[in-house]
Amino acid sequence: MKEKNINDLKINGIMNLPGGTFNNVKINGHLTLTSDLTCNDIVVNGMLNVEGKTKAVKGKVNGSADFNNDIEFDSLNVMGKSLASGDSRIKDLKIEGQMRIAKNLTADEVNVFGLLNINGNCNSEAFKTKGSFTVDGMLNAGTIDMEIHGRSTANEIGGEKISVVKGKKNYFNKIIKSIFSSFNFFDSRLIANVIEGDVIYLEYTKAKIVRGDSVEIGPNCEIDVVEFKNKFVKSDNSVVKENKKM
Amino acid sequence: MELELDTELISKKELLDLTGISYGQLYRWKRKNIIPEDWFIKKSSFTGQETFFPREKILSRIDKIKNMKDNLSLDDIAGMVSSNPVNVVYSKEEIIKRNIVAENTLNNYVLFQNYNEDYFNFDRLLYLYILDRVLKSGEMNLDEVRLIIKTLEENYAKYSEKDCELIFIRKFGVPVCFLTNYPNEINFENEIKYIYRAIISNCIEELKILLNIKD
Numbered sequence: 261m262k263e264k265n266i267n268d269l270k271i272n273g274i275m276n277l278p279g280g281t282f283n284n285v286k287i288n289g290h291l292t293l294t295s296d297l298t299c300n301d302i303v304v305n306g307m308l309n310v311e312g313k314t315k316a317v318k319g320k321v322n323g324s325a326d327f328n329n330d331i332e333f334d335s336l337n338v339m340g341k342s343l344a345s346g347d348s349r350i351k352d353l354k355i356e357g358q359m360r361i362a363k364n365l366t367a368d369e370v371n372v373f374g375l376l377n378i379n380g381n382c383n384s385e386a387f388k389t390k391g392s393f394t395v396d397g398m399l400n401a402g403t404i405d406m407e408i409h410g411r412s413t414a415n416e417i418g419g420e421k422i423s424v425v426k427g428k429k430n431y432f433n434k435i436i437k438s439i440f441s442s443f444n445f446f447d448s449r450l451i452a453n454v455i456e457g458d459v460i461y462l463e464y465t466k467a468k469i470v471r472g473d474s475v476e477i478g479p480n481c482e483i484d485v486v487e488f489k490n491k492f493v494k495s496d497n498s499v500v501k502e503n504k505k506m
Numbered sequence: 507m508e509l510e511l512d513t514e515l516i517s518k519k520e521l522l523d524l525t526g527i528s529y530g531q532l533y534r535w536k537r538k539n540i541i542p543e544d545w546f547i548k549k550s551s552f553t554g555q556e557t558f559f560p561r562e563k564i565l566s567r568i569d570k571i572k573n574m575k576d577n578l579s580l581d582d583i584a585g586m587v588s589s590n591p592v593n594v595v596y597s598k599e600e601i602i603k604r605n606i607v608a609e610n611t612l613n614n615y616v617l618f619q620n621y622n623e624d625y626f627n628f629d630r631l632l633y634l635y636i637l638d639r640v641l642k643s644g645e646m647n648l649d650e651v652r653l654i655i656k657t658l659e660e661n662y663a664k665y666s667e668k669d670c671e672l673i674f675i676r677k678f679g680v681p682v683c684f685l686t687n688y689p690n691e692i693n694f695e696n697e698i699k700y701i702y703r704a705i706i707s708n709c710i711e712e713l714k715i716l717l718n719i720k721d
Contacts, residue, residue, distance in 0.1 A: 383537045400533050420530030453555070458530035473528055506519070 269299075271306075279312050287323075296329075304340070313346070321357070338374070347380075355391065364397070387419075390427060404457075406450060408464050413451045422457040424450050425478070426464045449480070471506075515547065515558040516565070525568050538584045540571055570715070586714050594717065595625050606631070606716060607638035614641070618652050619659065633658045635713045636672065636704060645701055646674070650681045654702075657683045665706070674702040 269282045271291045279295035285302040296312035308325040319336040330346035342359045354371045364380035372389035381397035392410035399414045409427040449464040456471045463478035471487040479497035486503040535541045547558045671688040
């Protein structure tokens, strides 16, 4: 940020402010901003509520943050809980807690270790998850790397390299499970309508249509139709009702 | 009279077959906004849901991308095919030298608008470009063309960040020119004759490619 003489903002109590431009923002108490917020670095340990748009270089949410309008971050790390009601542009998004994005997410890299719900579409160059996610619209990413822990769903998935594997059982699962009871560990798999990509490897996936250049179906999949160009391999543990070479 | 033309569609599968691109490439270009989101048209078919595209638009766009991608990065291409205006200024000399519009067009514009400045910004270049197209189409006389420039100069700024369409009609020899939001459906009585229509975002796209390719 080029502006000089911008102040830090530190809130330890409960406060309502109109918003503004700051250097570093730290909230230990409870802050409501009634208009736009622009800042360099923001750390939320308590609770934050922004009614306007939010633009920041770096953000970290340890407590709870509700953004009621569009947001733009270079990097955002959610360890606690966050809600973004507008369109979200976050170059580097890391979820270790829980986040819901009510519209579209545009990112360079998304890492999910906790829980991410997107009600719109998700566009990212890389999408990696070791947690659980839902995308109501389309998940479009160059590289998709999923380790399935709990149930994940997406309406459509498209990309270049798509890999879905079953997550290894470790103490990490237990921690997440104890935090988020909504995780359904008895139905630990990916559910999607359409999956399309160049190179696809799937495990523990239920999908209606899978299309790609090279499609490899690993164990415990239920696929209605596979359409492939060059290569198709299927594990004996999986059901593929129909496969067609394009 | 219906304005909306029924555009011919192409299915995703056919598109990939025809152009030889892969799913990955298609999604990549979509992510980069080189292929606009609203060209992906979802329709239900017997196999479930299928995606279709406006045939001519997508084929010419993919052709463009293929031609440009060896020399330009995807972000550069995205900037060129988007209909966002760019911040450029050209002098009269440059416009003629680089053959952006015909010299005649430029002279006419200067005459119509009493434009004595030596430099043209992007909006003015756009008016010039449209003027050039109209003049080359040969469907209007100079008075009518003047009407188009007047319409654009007076009203185009009101459509900032929105797409609009320029429409020129005639009824019993009386010309009328106007700008309207695009997409929009307009219906007229049968005696109205459409002389000229241009979607401004397409003009911007073409102009940008013209400016860049000649670099």
